[in-house]
Each structure stands twice: as structure tokens, then as C-alpha cells.
Amino acid sequence: MNGAVFAAVYLRDLRLAWRRRVEAALPVAFFIVAASLFPLGVGPEPQMLRQIAPGVVWVCALLAAMLSMPPLFAADLADGSLEQLLLAPDAALAVAAAKAAAHWTISGAPLVVAAPLLGLLLGLPSEELPVLFVSLILGTPVLSLLGGVGAALTLGLRSAGMLIVLIVLPLAIPALIFGTGAVAAVDAGQSPSGHLSLLGALLIACGLGAPVATGAALRIALE
Amino acid sequence: MTTPEPLPPSPRRPPALRLVDVACRRGERVLFTGLNETLGPGELLWLRGGNGRGKTSLLRLVAGLAAPEHGRILWDDIPVRRNPAFQRDLVYVAHTNALKDDLSAAEALAFLARVHGRDASPAAVRAALARFGLASRERAPVRSLSQGLRRRVSLSRLALAPEPGLWVLDEPFDSLDIGATTTLHEVLDAHRAHGGSVLLTSHHLPLSVDAAGHALPAPRTLDLDALVAAQSAATAAGAGAATAPAGIA
Numbered sequence: 001m002n003g004a005v006f007a008a009v010y011l012r013d014l015r016l017a018w019r020r021r022v023e024a025a026l027p028v029a030f031f032i033v034a035a036s037l038f039p040l041g042v043g044p045e046p047q048m049l050r051q052i053a054p055g056v057v058w059v060c061a062l063l064a065a066m067l068s069m070p071p072l073f074a075a076d077l078a079d080g081s082l083e084q085l086l087l088a089p090d091a092a093l094a095v096a097a098a099k100a101a102a103h104w105t106i107s108g109a110p111l112v113v114a115a116p117l118l119g120l121l122l123g124l125p126s127e128e129l130p131v132l133f134v135s136l137i138l139g140t141p142v143l144s145l146l147g148g149v150g151a152a153l154t155l156g157l158r159s160a161g162m163l164i165v166l167i168v169l170p171l172a173i174p175a176l177i178f179g180t181g182a183v184a185a186v187d188a189g190q191s192p193s194g195h196l197s198l199l200g201a202l203l204i205a206c207g208l209g210a211p212v213a214t215g216a217a218l219r220i221a222l223e
Numbered sequence: 224m225t226t227p228e229p230l231p232p233s234p235r236r237p238p239a240l241r242l243v244d245v246a247c248r249r250g251e252r253v254l255f256t257g258l259n260e261t262l263g264p265g266e267l268l269w270l271r272g273g274n275g276r277g278k279t280s281l282l283r284l285v286a287g288l289a290a291p292e293h294g295r296i297l298w299d300d301i302p303v304r305r306n307p308a309f310q311r312d313l314v315y316v317a318h319t320n321a322l323k324d325d326l327s328a329a330e331a332l333a334f335l336a337r338v339h340g341r342d343a344s345p346a347a348v349r350a351a352l353a354r355f356g357l358a359s360r361e362r363a364p365v366r367s368l369s370q371g372l373r374r375r376v377s378l379s380r381l382a383l384a385p386e387p388g389l390w391v392l393d394e395p396f397d398s399l400d401i402g403a404t405t406t407l408h409e410v411l412d413a414h415r416a417h418g419g420s421v422l423l424t425s426h427h428l429p430l431s432v433d434a435a436g437h438a439l440p441a442p443r444t445l446d447l448d449a450l451v452a453a454q455s456a457a458t459a460a461g462a463g464a465a466t467a468p469a470g471i472a
């Protein structure tokens with residue numbers, strides 16, 4: 001992999017996000033607003049909220065990650081940057097990996113930080129909060145990596161936003177199951193390590209496979 | 224992981240670009256076929272043709288962004304899409320400027336330099352921008368620059384390329400004023416004098432200013448309209464010859 005390209009793209013994306021801080025904060029704002037709608041919608045019974053809390057936090061994180069996906073490559077395609085990035089034969093992989101890493105840093109990490117607060121809001125017991133936190137640390141990079149594949153596959157299409165969600169959500173189901181399962185296991189008095197190990201395995205598999213698929217999709221999109 | 228470092232100037236003779244029987248297709252339409260051309264060191268090839276004739280498509284093929292429908296595109300006798308040396312030798316300035324609105328001119332240029340493995344040090348970037356008259360604008364956000372100034376920032380990449388390689392330029396003179404046009408001519412001449420080659424599209428004939436008195440080969444023209452016209456005439460003649468016996472019978 002081309003390390004110089006990876007570093008350049010990653011740092012540039014962070015700098016661009018910093019210059020547009022409000023825009024970069026939108027996914028986490030959506031995450032908080034969407035998750036706080038649930039107590040209003042399903043009623044304030046503490047028992048009920050506590051039970052659905054891991055699922056609510058995870059689904060909202062999933063949707064927030066997907067909402068910030070469409071412009072991932074589209075902006076670079078529109079202004080010609082993507083063409084320049086992919087001139088080198090080996091650069092596609094580095095670009096795909098850097099974009100996913102930057103997306104996680106900008107959109108995923110704030111979700112991870114905000115999740116325990118939402119857990120508290122929904123009445124999750126304090127011993128389950130660290131597990132929720134860890135499950136999101138392992139799970140949100142998976143979402144960024146899978147979302148990168150979706151964003152690259154739908155590059156140049158008009159209704160890309162909706163298509164990305166439709167492509168990626170089914171792929172993200174395992175992460176959702178193991179992520180919420182880890183918290184539910186603690187609730188049931190069991191160890192969450194099995195679920196977290198599977199989530200970690202999922203992250204490794206996506207880390208190895210998704211950038212390759214994204215890179216190939218980017219090349220096809222530019223042909 | 225490799226670290227970005229400026230490429231040392233090499234004394235080697237720059238290689239030639241060869242197009243062998245190249246055909247290009249966009250969707251269902253075959254734009255041109257049977258294109259043979261060689262672009263040697265020091266040469267400038269002016270690519271002409273009407274709108275939609277495939278000028279930009281051909282430039283993208285040469286840059287290795289797309290694969291030709293048929294034929295081969297060789298740099299140093301190795302296909303461009305599988306030639307690591309080609310990326311080091313190539314500067315491709317597309318119709319789009321590839322500048323981010325939120326970066327300053329210097330940041331945008333440094334990013335492109337870094338990605339392409341060129342010297343991205345502040346001093347080199349400043350010198351390149353100054354070459355195109357942008358010394359006072361290096362900290363200005365790209366968003367605030369006019370179309371012509373953005374074009375100049377994009378073209379400043381040429382001043383960052385130390386190696387005599389291949390420059391592929393899509394309408395480089397677009398929205399440039401007279402001063403910048405002259406600068407670009409000078410930069411192109413200096414590049415060719417060092418053994419570099421240039422493939423460009425333009426609405427106007429690129430002149431060789433040749434102020435420094437280099438003995439440069441005159442710019443050559445590749446006319447896609449003429450190529451397509453000659454081929455359809457040949458096909459018609461071929462078809463006529465094939466049907467002629469039937470007509471006689």
C-alpha cells in the first residue's frame with residue numbers, strides 16, 4: 001500500500017472536516033436527536049427503555065454513519081481530486097483505506113464518545129456502559145469500512161444516498177447483532193467477551209477486505 | 224510504509240509515448256479507432272477535434288485512468304497502466320482543477336504534490352505558485368479565487384515537476400489571461416528543452432515562444448476529426464469494393 005498517499009489523504013480529510021466543523025458534527029447531532037426520540041415514542045418506562053437501549057444506540061449509530069457516507073467520494077469525484085488520486089496504479093487501496101479511516105475519525109469516534117451518554121439517558125446500568133462503549137469502538141470502524149464500499153459502488157449515481165443505506169445495512173447486520181448482544185449478555189449476567197471477540201474478528205475481516213473492494217469500485221467508477 | 228521524498232533528478236533520457244492501434248469507446252459509441260502516434264522527448268502534440276470527438280477520453284486513456292477498447296498505450300515500451308515509472312513521469316492536469324474549496328492555494332498544491340510523490344516542501348510550493356504569479360495568494364482559500372486563478376494554481380503543478388516526463392494537459396489555456404498564457408508557454412518550452420514531452424488539447428494553436436532560444440521541434444497536430452473522416456472514407460471504400468462484385472453479378 002502506498003503510505004504517502006494514505007497519510008496525505010487522511011490528513012487532508014481531517015483538515016477539511018476541521019474547516020467545516022458544523023457539517024462534520026451533523027452525524028453525531030443526528031445520533032443524539034434520533035436516540036433521544038425513543039423515550040418520547042415508546043414511553044418513559046425505565047424497564048422497557050433499559051432493555052431496548054443497546055439496540056437503539058446501535059441502530060442510531062448505524063444510521064448516523066450511513067447518512068454521512070454519500071459525500072465520501074462524491075465530492076472528490078466532482079472536483080477532479082479522485083482522478084488525480086487514482087493516477088498511481090497502486091493508489092486506489094491507499095485512498096480507500098484513508099477515506100474509511102478519516103470517516104471513522106470524523107464521524108465514528110464522536111458516536112463512540114456520545115454513546116455512553118445516550119446509554120445513561122436511556123437508563124442503562126453503569127456496568128453495561130463500558131461494554132456498549134467497547135462494542136461501538138469495535139463496531140463503528142466496521143460501519144465506516146462497509147460504508148466506503150457502498151459509497152464507492154454508488155459513485156456518480158443520483159440517488160446514491162438511499163442506495164448506500166440499502167447496500168450496507170444488510171451487510172452491517174452481524175455487527176449490530178454482536179454489538180447489541182454483548183450488552184445484552186452483561187444484562188443477563190454473562191460475559192460479553194464472546195460477542196466482542198466476534199465483533200473484533202468482523203473488524204479484522206472488513207479491514208482486510210473492504211478497502212480492496214472499495215478500491216476496485218473506485219477504479220470502475222472512473223473508467 | 225514509504226515516506227514521501229522528492230525525486231532526485233535523473234540523467235536518463237526520457238522515454239517516448241507510443242499509441243499503437245488505439246480504439247476508444249464511450250458507452251455505446253466508438254469514438255475513434257486505429258490511432259497510431261508516437262510522442263518523443265521534446266515534442267509537443269496538439270490534439271484537435273470537435274466537441275465530443277474524444278479528446279478528453281484520449282487524454283484519460285494516456286493518463287492510464289481508463290483502458291483502451293483496443294490497442295496499446297506504451298511508455299518506455301511498457302503499458303502505462305502497469306508501469307510504475309510512468310506515474311513518476313506523468314503530470315496530468317485535467318479539465319477540473321482538483322482543488323478543494325476549503326484549502327488554501329498552497330495547501331491544495333502541496334496535497335497534490337504529496338500524492339504524486341513530488342517535492343511538497345513549503346519552499347518548493349511557494350516557488351511553484353510564484354512562477355504562475357500567485358505569490359501573494361498562496362494563503363488565500365481556493366474558494367475565494369477566480370476561475371483563472373484556480374487554473375493557475377492547478378498549473379503550478381507543472382513548475383513542481385523536476386523530471387523531464389510527459390505532461391498531459393486538458394485545455395490548459397482555458398480562462399488564463401495573457402500574462403499567464405505567456406508564462407505557460409515559457410514553462411512548456413523549458414520543459415521540452417529539458418527533454419520532456421507535452422500532449423495537450425486547446426482551442427488555440429499552442430505557440431512556441433522559445434524566448435530562451437532552444438531549438439525545439441515545432442508543435443505537431445493530431446486531428447481526431449481528420450482521423451475519423453479518413454477512416455469512414457476507407458470503410459466506405461472497403462464496403463464499396465466488397466459489394467461491387469455482387470453489383471456486377
